[in-house]
Amino acid sequence: MSIEVSSLAPGLLAETPVARVSVLPAKARLSLRARGSAAPIAAALGLGLPDRIGRRAAAGAIEAIRLGPDEWTVLAPAEDAARLIAACAALATSHPHSLVDISGREVTLLIEGSKAAELLTLGCPRDIATIPPGEGRRTLFDGATVVLWRDAEDRFHLDVWNSFASHIAQLLETGCKELAAEPA
Amino acid sequence: MLLIHCPYCDETLPEAEFTYAGEAHVFRPADPSSQTDDQWEGFLFIRANVRGPHYERWRHLHGCGRFFNAVRDTVSDRFLTTYRAGEPRPALATLTEEPK
Ligand SMILES: [Zn+2]
Numbered sequence: 417m418s419i420e421v422s423s424l425a426p427g428l429l430a431e432t433p434v435a436r437v438s439v440l441p442a443k444a445r446l447s448l449r450a451r452g453s454a455a456p457i458a459a460a461l462g463l464g465l466p467d468r469i470g471r472r473a474a475a476g477a478i479e480a481i482r483l484g485p486d487e488w489t490v491l492a493p494a495e496d497a498a499r500l501i502a503a504c505a506a507l508a509t510s511h512p513h514s515l516v517d518i519s520g521r522e523v524t525l526l527i528e529g530s531k532a533a534e535l536l537t538l539g540c541p542r543d544i545a546t547i548p549p550g551e552g553r554r555t556l557f558d559g560a561t562v563v564l565w566r567d568a569e570d571r572f573h574l575d576v577w578n579s580f581a582s583h584i585a586q587l588l589e590t591g592c593k594e595l596a597a598e599p600a
Numbered sequence: 601m602l603l604i605h606c607p608y609c610d611e612t613l614p615e616a617e618f619t620y621a622g623e624a625h626v627f628r629p630a631d632p633s634s635q636t637d638d639q640w641e642g643f644l645f646i647r648a649n650v651r652g653p654h655y656e657r658w659r660h661l662h663g664c665g666r667f668f669n670a671v672r673d674t675v676s677d678r679f680l681t682t683y684r685a686g687e688p689r690p691a692l693a694t695l696t697e698e699p700k
Pocket of ligand 1: 606607665666
């Protein structure tokens, strides 16, 4: 099968009894960079920004993950993006930072099922077990930088840049079939 | 595969997430135009090429994105320590006694 670059449509990609991969509908994605105390920005966004790399924080439908010492990604419903950017723009002089809308850059895959973690080992060199449920990490998946969110023991989100998405999607699809073909 | 400790993430992770970035503690002269050609050549091109413990830069590219420093034995390929950029160079004696 072939998937066009930049146009991975929401829907099911692969499903077997042990793993299921689908493309999630688009969300607003904001990249936040800030030094010093993040408290004023957290207040403007309306959620506590996590203090350790890999931790997540959520308030309603808005969720943030810390990716680096001065970097967070904020996920929000598309209709909230403009409001969040405006709220933070008011802090531009008192608390210099950068908040950039990167919604169009990535596509999010949902990976779930009893062998979801094993499926990820196909492209991920790090030990998946070191990512506790409720956290996430920026890492590597078969050569592409990805953000892996572990929502539960057997459910993950994977943010993939559009230009790598068709490659990653096809690899996961092949992996699903391989895992399903393994004798139990 | 090598496992490397990122001092920012505070996790020990596979080498594939990292990129090597050359010798550490090489400072760009504050006033390049005051340098002789030999001095400038030294800054740009001349490196220690150590056999043994080597102070070097790494970047956690597929992770937190940060540059940091490491001491790696170029013979055994073992990392003696890693530390954040800007921190002083750890003395070798403290590292070879009890590697982290
Ligand atoms: Zn790191």
